[in-house]
Amino acid sequence: MNNVQINQQLPAALSQQQMRAAMNNQYANAMAMGDPRYSVKSGQYIRPGMSLGKGQWNQAGIDSARKMAEGVSDAYRQDLANQQYNANVGLQGQANQEGFTQALGGLQQQNNYANQMAALQRQQTAMNFATSLLGGLLN
Amino acid sequence: MGDANAAGYDIEATKANTDYAMKQQEAERQLVLQGLQMMDRAQQNQNSVYNTRLQNMTGLASNLLGGLFN
Numbered sequence: 785m786n787n788v789q790i791n792q793q794l795p796a797a798l799s800q801q802q803m804r805a806a807m808n809n810q811y812a813n814a815m816a817m818g819d820p821r822y823s824v825k826s827g828q829y830i831r832p833g834m835s836l837g838k839g840q841w842n843q844a845g846i847d848s849a850r851k852m853a854e855g856v857s858d859a860y861r862q863d864l865a866n867q868q869y870n871a872n873v874g875l876q877g878q879a880n881q882e883g884f885t886q887a888l889g890g891l892q893q894q895n896n897y898a899n900q901m902a903a904l905q906r907q908q909t910a911m912n913f914a915t916s917l918l919g920g921l922l923n
Numbered sequence: 924m925g926d927a928n929a930a931g932y933d934i935e936a937t938k939a940n941t942d943y944a945m946k947q948q949e950a951e952r953q954l955v956l957q958g959l960q961m962m963d964r965a966q967q968n969q970n971s972v973y974n975t976r977l978q979n980m981t982g983l984a985s986n987l988l989g990g991l992f993n
Contacts, residue, residue: 797937802934876945906974
């Protein structure tokens with residue numbers, strides 16, 4: 785049988801350490817793209833029977849800069865998305881807790897009302913009985 | 924790339940765990956609410972039964988007394 789627990793703390797969302805590790809790795813990969821040799825080795829500038837000239841190396845440098853910039857941009861975007869996720873988790877948890885608390889309060893109020901109405905009904909019954917008795921005695 | 928994948932996997936795994944825990948917590952809250960509602964309803968039913976019995980008893984006593992002293 786499972787125990788149902790309320791008001792339990794949410795597990796921690798993404799830690800700063802995790803996000804920093806992901807950011808560092810993505811950033812490092814982006815920096816590695818900055819080496820033009822990587823673009824050259826990727827194959828698009830290698831043609832059978834042709835040596836690489838300055839033009840190809842120049843284009844490889846441009847490609848590398850573009851890949852590096854894209855990688856850095858992706859790293860920051862991912863980090864931002866992670867932080868946004870953490871913020872959303874906190875917000876959602878808070879909203880859930882608030883909804884639960886309101887529902888509990890409403891339930892308690894309804895219950896109190898029902899109990900009071902039942903007590904009132906008993907009072908009325910007792911008063912009716914007393915009225916009947918007195919009416920009979922004084923008749 | 925291996926380290927980057929590991930870090931990315933770590934992030935996704937934590938997200939999945941957090942999402943699961945949140946859903947579980949919300950489901951437990953709903954369960955608690957339903958349980959409380961059922962308990963309240965049971966108490967109200969009990970009140971109703973008790974009050975009806977009281978009415979019956981006082982009605983009976985009233986009729987008896989009325990018959991005796993008529």
